[in-house]
Every structure is written in C-alpha cells, then in structure tokens.
Amino acid sequence: MPILAGTAGSPSRPASTEIASAPPAFVEILAGLLEPRAAVVRLAAGTSGFPRTVGAFDAQGQPVPQPLAYRQAAARWIVQCFPGLDPDHAHELDLATGRLTAVAVTDTAA
Numbered sequence: 001m002p003i004l005a006g007t008a009g010s011p012s013r014p015a016s017t018e019i020a021s022a023p024p025a026f027v028e029i030l031a032g033l034l035e036p037r038a039a040v041v042r043l044a045a046g047t048s049g050f051p052r053t054v055g056a057f058d059a060q061g062q063p064v065p066q067p068l069a070y071r072q073a074a075a076r077w078i079v080q081c082f083p084g085l086d087p088d089h090a091h092e093l094d095l096a097t098g099r100l101t102a103v104a105v106t107d108t109a110a
Helices: 025-034 068-081
Strands: 002-005 017-022 040-043 054-057 091-094 099-102 106-107
Touching: 025 106, 040 068, 054 068
Parallel strands: none
Antiparallel strands: 002 106, 017 099, 040 054, 040 091, 091 099
8 A cells, every 4th residue: 555755744745845835715615615624635646647536634644534525526626726737646735824735655565
C-alpha cells in the first residue's frame, strides 16, 4: 500500500511542492460542504486519468469520514478551480491556508 508523504500529519512538507493558492471564497464554500473537523482534502489520482474523489483529513492527519456524494462534489470543484492539475498525481488542499500542494507517493511494497 502506498504512503503519501507530506500530508497533513507531516510537518516536513517542503514549500517547493506548493502549486497554487485557492481563492478564500472557494475554500470557505468547500469547507462548508465538508465535516467541520476536516483540515485538508486530498484529491486522489483518478482512474482513466481523472481524479474522482477526495479524502478529508483532520489536523493530525486522521481520516474524516464523508459521504461519497460530498467527496465527488469536492473533487469536481477542485478540478474546476485548478484546471491544469495533472490527473495522474495526488494533490492536497489545506482548508486553513488555501494552499494546493502536490503529494509524493512512495511505494512500501518493495
């Protein structure tokens, strides 16, 4: 199973992975859709080249359960707000700062 480095629970996330910043109004609306404990949403690399859902995580990096419809809607909103995202890579949006970052995936199967 892959481990996502530089996630919410990792204070060592390098600043160089920042891709963009989301408009504050967008972040506020997205945060309103999700569980109040959610601090970060991770846009997964999708099948067929398109991200399909997001995962929500609290400030400690623990998963925050969300209904599938909300995860799909959040993914669509993020893709529409950042149309140039590489669909083959995972990304995270920090709901406190609006920073969108790339997420490195390391494979632990080896």
